[in-house]
Amino acid sequence: MSTFGKLFRVTTYGESHCPSVGAIIDGCPPGLELDVSDIQVQLSRRRPGQSNLTTPRNEKDLVHLQSGTEHGVTLGTPIGLLVKNEDQRPHDYSETDLYPRPSHADYTYLEKYGVKASSGGGRSSARETIGRVAAGAIAEKYLKAVYGIEIVAFVSSVGKIHLPALLSPPSLTPSDDNEDNDNVDDAISEEFRSLLTTITRDEVDKHPTRCPHSQTAEKMTQRIIRAKDASDSIGGTVTCVIRNVPAGLGEPVFDKFEAELAHAMLSIPATKAFEIGSGFRGTEVPGSKHNDAFIRRPDGSLGTKTNWSGGVQGGITNGEAIYFRIGFKSPATISQAQATAQYDGTPGTLAARGRHDPCVVPRAVPIVESMAAIVVMDQLLQQEARKAAASRLPPIKTLPPTMVMPKGV
Amino acid sequence: MSTFGKLFRVTTYGESHCPSVGAIIDGCPPGLELDVSDIQVQLSRRRPGQSNLTTPRNEKDLVHLQSGTEHGVTLGTPIGLLVKNEDQRPHDYSETDLYPRPSHADYTYLEKYGVKASSGGGRSSARETIGRVAAGAIAEKYLKAVYGIEIVAFVSSVGKIHLPALLSPPSLTPSDDNEDNDNVDDAISEEFRSLLTTITRDEVDKHPTRCPHSQTAEKMTQRIIRAKDASDSIGGTVTCVIRNVPAGLGEPVFDKFEAELAHAMLSIPATKAFEIGSGFRGTEVPGSKHNDAFIRRPDGSLGTKTNWSGGVQGGITNGEAIYFRIGFKSPATISQAQATAQYDGTPGTLAARGRHDPCVVPRAVPIVESMAAIVVMDQLLQQEARKAAASRLPPIKTLPPTMVMPKGV
């Protein structure tokens, strides 16, 4: 359905060709200073028309708050908001009346609903994500104010152009499989790990591709322009880091932190893959090298020496940085001619008209950050309930030694 | 929490060291022939002690049905079931009273709950998955009986040993990035795609590793034995295919088919990565080569020529085979000595005692299949509600031409 979250809940409505898109955000804690500009800043990072790499549609995407705040402070009641669709022309996709776009949602929406919306894929429209970005911005405001949580996403690949700092290639030939080669350090470079601890949104936004490595960013630009010039499209990946999340978030067993995160990320249009921490590459190294040994932090708490786990162990956050990567396929709508079939099966050629993003990953960055914020906020509230309830219990006089909390924790 | 699903719902309880583990499965359609043996067969594939590759604990894992059926037929009421823990010794993990196991859930469970269970990671125990496998077996019985749906998972890699038929390596060097190289066919081989259409559980079970390619299976065995001999562990991947799923499943926008699937898969212990269809590799090729062109099937319906989408477009199934891959990290519990810290921060060395799987992927196969079955069943019921409700509506007399269902569909 169109609702995400248990205690911090987002419900969205709207598609491309209706009067507005919007959302209701329920469960925001009361007493948070919240201004329209807190939301607008992320919406503006999401909107098209920011550079020559994105669709030239110039939607202003101004958010209108409807409820839930007074004098710039949240009341704890649902926050209603909407963004008008300035470009509600029914559609200029006339071929798509006959042809379902290959790899687009046109056909599956028809199979699901049995009626054909003028926009074809209906809610699979990127405009639906506006509500999510608004909700995420609200969650982030809280998370930053209370825990100093920082969520930064960036483009880690476009086509075959990867951020070199990111990841060395996994070794896929069995000949590589020997003790000397069982090293996870090869998989995730020191440089990349360092990037995760320092990267900021300002750095990310320096280049229109939102890749924080300028030389790679330049190559990515060329790759996107090549796709655009060929009336084609190209995919890519977004990597995201969440810093300063307290330990203990994530609900065993079905709603593990990474399970909710994967759910959230794969609900973003065009996503096909998710990995957390060392991800697929980490499956190739032995436990002795992949395990994150514990160390005492300066403040006396436990931390880990390495962080191949990506901040989550057993589905619960451990206080280390959470990082993950999402794969976005190349956009399905291209104006290049495609040999395909009409709805009725007649073979033919489709060349979609209209203005389309040749590559979605730069604009996906704030969407990824927003869904991450929503997941953290929702899991945080669930853990707050448990912790507060447990903290009120009288101490147990004779807790068995095995259950005694080890000293120092 | 411990419940998964909206209309087909599974709730589980239990950990390693309590009297039993079990589940309540709610929402199973009434009138389905269901016998204990339908469930037992998958539980037996899951249980340890099946070969020298798994932990020698010999748990019989016999399921006891408590409710929801009569005379071998489901009543539509909740199915209660349990499996006794025959091995409930409090634990023989005495070092773990002092040490949280690195990359295990011991520390995070303590952070979350504030009390220390004797098993450390509590519900992160693999035994918790018994309830899921039982639920999945019930869902599968229905899906097979009504739609002929086939769900087959297999081991596609152990450490660096990959099923050669599976996937060619993604090209990660920018130098490879040119028009001649933009070919998704390189990414997912013809041989692999053919395997997906034919593979059966019998073939998968021929080898204890559950890899359907005998030569690779043998190398995987050597890799697992190398880990075992070194008191170490190793990760791997499981690939799963679901055939014959009707088009139209998956709930826009937050509960897309692949979002629910990713949620389900990343709720399985030790998972770190998920990809559907062409996944991460698919992000590297342009839309013109990645898009799945439509074709008319012999029965007149629309199919796709290729299936890089993995059976899902816009979050909704399109009737093609659904395939996905899950990454499992190497098990955290190893008996090799590890330099780490105690709960109180004191540095030291931990060598976990007890019997542990050096590699979980062979046993993970039925768990993956089960979670897949639960997701399909739950999404199917949601779509049944919509379709049935829509089908009862009187036809609209003058539906605008753009909303008219294209001929032939």
Added chain:
Amino acid sequence: MSTFGKLFRVTTYGESHCPSVGAIIDGCPPGLELDVSDIQVQLSRRRPGQSNLTTPRNEKDLVHLQSGTEHGVTLGTPIGLLVKNEDQRPHDYSETDLYPRPSHADYTYLEKYGVKASSGGGRSSARETIGRVAAGAIAEKYLKAVYGIEIVAFVSSVGKIHLPALLSPPSLTPSDDNEDNDNVDDAISEEFRSLLTTITRDEVDKHPTRCPHSQTAEKMTQRIIRAKDASDSIGGTVTCVIRNVPAGLGEPVFDKFEAELAHAMLSIPATKAFEIGSGFRGTEVPGSKHNDAFIRRPDGSLGTKTNWSGGVQGGITNGEAIYFRIGFKSPATISQAQATAQYDGTPGTLAARGRHDPCVVPRAVPIVESMAAIVVMDQLLQQEARKAAASRLPPIKTLPPTMVMPKGV
């Protein structure tokens, strides 16, 4: 939270003093003809200013559809809608800055949220019900089109003025307790039962009180005017009947039809009581007289001779008319002076300014109907899923005789 329903879901936002109130309605079946006027008619019945019995605020309450339909047909996607608050003056309740209104939500909202909204009771505002009424109107459109379901509510009492046809008084003195007196027919009169089978909204709307018995309606009017003249308020009851609901709706065990209905009704502001069928009075008669004997209906199906059950047995609808009664307390906000205490405990006298309904039941009628429609729609979709799924199963060859469906059903 602000969401109601599982498959047909309503989420609302807004309070009195913000730009708009609105709702997102998710799960509406696709292909339903739906026009703004379908919604407006019930909103207009709800709005204030319809007669001298209600508050003179003249809110036009025009609904603006934002999404989910095209060319007057539902798409199956979420329907966003809003109604502007034309009267958003911060508030003219200055005494209520010092005084929590007795029996109002001012104090409890402050306890819950810790911040003080200018409207005091925030979401307890009657304007929040606009979203519900809109959602209910959409559900009703479907239910009427497909099943001919009719939902009619009316005012059955104001203060001590009861619809005489309604209910004879329960006998509360033990001396009445003897065999001769064990008669449920005394409790619910024949005249009342007949009214339930024929009453229409047109008849209900003939009188501003919405009581369908003109003499009683006149007395009710006098009672309300007496309250108004005394700067006081008065409570009452609303009775509602739902006709033509198919048998089989209601989810055992926690979400029984009447449990969901009671939940829905007691979520309406100012409600304090709910009873279905013979209700409290029915508890006084023996089973032999209260049981609804089965009879064969002309069409061969089973019906019941009487209907003390109110159309629900074991939490599941049986195809008979569903009727229930809801108690609304007298409105808390009165302009008569009240001896009470300020937020800080200082004793004092409060005379609330502003314009307030002396009696809410006439305007509550469409709200009750709407919540009833939402419950029926949601339960219907859940049962559709089950029925459709069960209907696809192959027949069981040798069903045990006890499980065989009795002939004729």
Added chain:
Amino acid sequence: MSTFGKLFRVTTYGESHCPSVGAIIDGCPPGLELDVSDIQVQLSRRRPGQSNLTTPRNEKDLVHLQSGTEHGVTLGTPIGLLVKNEDQRPHDYSETDLYPRPSHADYTYLEKYGVKASSGGGRSSARETIGRVAAGAIAEKYLKAVYGIEIVAFVSSVGKIHLPALLSPPSLTPSDDNEDNDNVDDAISEEFRSLLTTITRDEVDKHPTRCPHSQTAEKMTQRIIRAKDASDSIGGTVTCVIRNVPAGLGEPVFDKFEAELAHAMLSIPATKAFEIGSGFRGTEVPGSKHNDAFIRRPDGSLGTKTNWSGGVQGGITNGEAIYFRIGFKSPATISQAQATAQYDGTPGTLAARGRHDPCVVPRAVPIVESMAAIVVMDQLLQQEARKAAASRLPPIKTLPPTMVMPKGV
């Protein structure tokens, strides 16, 4: 479905004629001392065979804890438990193979599920409530330990025999409607209000009817025996009070405290009516007499002088005692001959065999208490999340005067 609650969740399974009934209780705070006996005491109050007023079936109803505790302390993980059905004979209800019992769930279950369980009404069995009582006992243990919350239910009427202290009869004749008669004090007597503040379970259990007024209890006994001797049955009401609930519980707008409570109560078999506070009677008096004026409590906090609201205002608890009344119809299964129809419509006479309760209210008392405890616990956890999250926010420097928390609160 078979799950109740959001953060404190109960899922039950089982019916009369299967191996066991049971439940999974998820979300119990960790660190609570919990022993089997805490649960058994309420199960024993619920079980049949306690006096000659109930069915002579002697089920021991011993609970078996399966998980979620260690050394008598909760772990925070799901608590699995079960009670064996010692009396699993398929059934001795042979007439009910032909006849659906009037006003029972036999017919509606068949309509819902399309298969006939040997027990007829399946999950409508009173045995299903065992899981609820167990869950409620766990919730109560927490609520008592942390807040000193006391939940006491008692029988307030059997047939026409009402606890005289309870309620004076509502005046239903219009002639009574004048200013002199607008007094809510007549509706709920001082004696009854006093009873609510002091009543204990020990006092309730002194008499087998569980009516705390010995003379009335005696008359109730006679009434039940009269029903039993006539092979008939009789209904009644249960009143429940919850003391010491903190202010601020209840989720606007759909999940108001009383809405959840009504949902919970009307999910108990045989219930038909619910009222909170002054309930239906309170609708008859004007606001000026019904409003609960605020007073300063000795500890400086705000209380109310009267409590016609029943501890809930605007759907949120205000710290006063919560009291409510539930109507239970007379049990449908009677051994007296009834003229009715068979499943196939054939008219005939049914005289149900077997052993049945002539009146359920005495045994319903612990079920009502348990469902009340579950609702309070679940709402408490939701409010804990909000409060904890809000409490961590930095103070707002310049909160507008209208939003400033009034002094003294």
